[in-house]
Amino acid sequence: MIEVRGLHCRYGPFEAVRGVDLDVAEGELFALLGTNGAGKTTTLEVLEGLRAPSGGTVRVFGLRPDADRARIRPRTGVLLQDSGAGGTLTVVETLRLWRSLTSRPSDVDGALAAVGLDHRADVRVNALSGGERRRLDLAVATLGEPELLFLDEPTTGLDPESRRRTWALVRDMVARGTTVLLTTHYLEEAEHLAHRLAIMHEGRVAVSGTLVDVLEREASRIGFVVPPGITAADLPAVTGTLDRDAFAAGRVEIRTRALQDDLAVLLAWAAHRDLQLARLRATHASLTEVFHNVQDKGVAA
Amino acid sequence: MNPVIALARAEVLQLLRNKTTAAMVLVLPVVFAAMFLFGPGAQDWDLAITMLLVGAQGLSVYISTTAAIAARRQDLSLKRLRAGELPDLAILAGVLSPFAVIGVAQCVLLTGVVFIAGAPVPDNPLGLVVAIVGGVAVNAAVGLLTAAFTASAEAAQITTAPFFFAGLGGAIWALTTATPWATVLPGGAIAALVGGGDVLRPLASLVVWTAVAAALGLRYTKWDPRD
Structure with a gap:
């Protein structure tokens, strides 16, 4: 479903990603671990088609994410690393907007309930807490059950209860056939959710495999x-x-x-x-x- | 709902909920109109209509679109939208169209007020229609281009100054001299259209400005505040 070979990505003189290989199979939950600045988000943004790679080949559904956006986007859901400050739309207005922007049939009330924001439907997004904004973004990303879901630090800033709820939501989607690529710096998140994982360090994949494989190394x-x-x-x-x-x-x-x-x-x-x-x-x-x-x-x- | 209309609708909602932009869009034209209705009564109606059109288009379309795009980039809306299904052009159309519609509405309203205040209705209103629609198009397109070089909504106050004053300057140039060269500037083209006479030459000027600015704007649009 995702195939990355020798990915390089530079910002001016700085090379954030320096030769990454990745494979994510259909139906799999793959976790990308690493400290801040390891290159996780840059790698994800290339896969999401938001950033052109400066070297290497990247395929999502066998297509190029930067060139074939129109064919890839209807099948993916994206949660960006940063939710931003939020505008003056309310929670339910935001979800209705995204329902209009999404070709998959989607259920706004169900999405709100799934992230536990049903009681906050009429609150403006800029009045939500950081954790609530994160959950709203997750509801937007998962709207209409995409085939492939990119989650960039989905639980950063969440309280333990919301984190568990997010894990349950993601696990349910995987059980229904969604493929997930997530980044995190919570190791227990990878241990709980991931079928396979990779640890990135300074723009490269240092270790990858199943959890058992990775633990065997040590x-x-x-x-x-x-x-x-x-x-x-x-x-x-x-x-x-x-x-x-x-x-x-x-x-x-x-x-x-x-x-x-x-x-x-x-x-x-x-x-x-x-x-x-x-x-x-x-x-x-x-x-x-x-x-x-x-x-x-x-x-x- | 059609995605572009849904996005435009969301933009209008947000625009009205922001007191500064709402005041700019709703109160400013009323103030302008009141100045004409209750003012001393202008003698030079062409000058009056030209300055109202160039002023309204500059403020409500040019400066507003530049600030809006910069603000949407900063609050990561553009990046989020780009991670969704809409193509780039549709995203920009959704963000720009409310200002274009508001701009046309303000221009029509202000022109109507000037006629009510006593200006003679032109024999051939085509020039006026082109001045309103073409002027709005130029300002929206140049706004898109200016936004590519504008880091934030606050910075728009500075980055929009050159083109805004060039618009006013072009209009004054055209109104005070008889040179056909003034038509090269959008403000001059608006003045020429309001003054009646040849429509083709100022229309061509507005079309070229719009096409070049839109093409460059699309080419250089930044979607992510980090880029």
Whole structure:
């Protein structure tokens, strides 16, 4: 549904996107993660046809977004990163306007209810809170159930309740067959919603794949408090590596790609010595760790 | 509803809800008209009609469209509309058309007031019709072009000054001298049309101005405040 190869995009001398490859399949929810300035919004704006790429090929439904707008637009919904200050139209006037601008048949009352703004229908948009404006924009973007939905930071500025409601709305649309490409810097949003994700850093895709694939890249961790009288030399041989600084500070921290095996070795060792491993913890890597690693190390080779 | 009409309707609603623009559009012509109805009574009716048309078109069409497009760009309306289904031309038509309609209505109203105040009705009203419609078209098209170089609605107060005063200057030039060259400027063309006589030459001037400004305006229109 979306195919991007070697996308470059520059603003004057600054190159915001420096060779991005992306594939989004039909019916998929793809999340684009990254810090501010990673190039997520620029990439999305190219896909939305708002910006011409300075290099590479981009196809949406097999068409060029900048040249084939007329054929792509009737099938897409777009939520821009910034909702703006809003004008003097009311909420319901805004939705009725967009119903007139959209060729898909659409239901204004249903859209209002879906984002929980039915009680604010007659309020002017510039009097809404930032979160309410965001939800109104989401209602506009999802009007008439587009085949492909672009959501640029859909839940930034939302309270937890609205965020959950937005997630439910997006999930329902995906269940009914809509393909979604969203950007976010909330890692739990990607964990909750995405089938596949990519982490962008300085204009490139640093890591991409399913959530499991992405988490696999990062080592798992075993941790516990150093038992009394135990030195580093007393610990059994494991395949993972021991964090020396953490050990000096009183904690055993092992990073390993063989979590189960190393844990078994440690547990057997502790049982043999009759040790209680205080605050024992064994976890696979979190998306947060992958994300921070990308920021620290830059793009993986 | 037709999308362009729906967009134009939304623009009119927003225009009327903004006190400054509403006053400009609704009160200003009434003030002008009152000046003529209750004023000392002008002797030079051609001058009166010309200055009213050029003034109303400059304020209600040229400056207003420039400010409106800049404001719609700043509040991200243009970018949002462009992410929707309407083609560029339809978006601009939707934003511009309320000002064009208001401009024509004001010009008709003001001209009517001048006739009520005692001006002789011209034998051939075609020149007057061309002056109203053509003048509005030029001002809307140049407004579109000026907006491409106007960062905000506030900046429009400065960026619109040259063409606005060129319009008035052209009119005065045409009214005070007999040179046919004044017709090259839109204000001069309006004056020539109001004065009667040859319609073709000033019409050609207005058509060229409109076509060139619209083509350049479309070419350079900025949709995103970041660009």
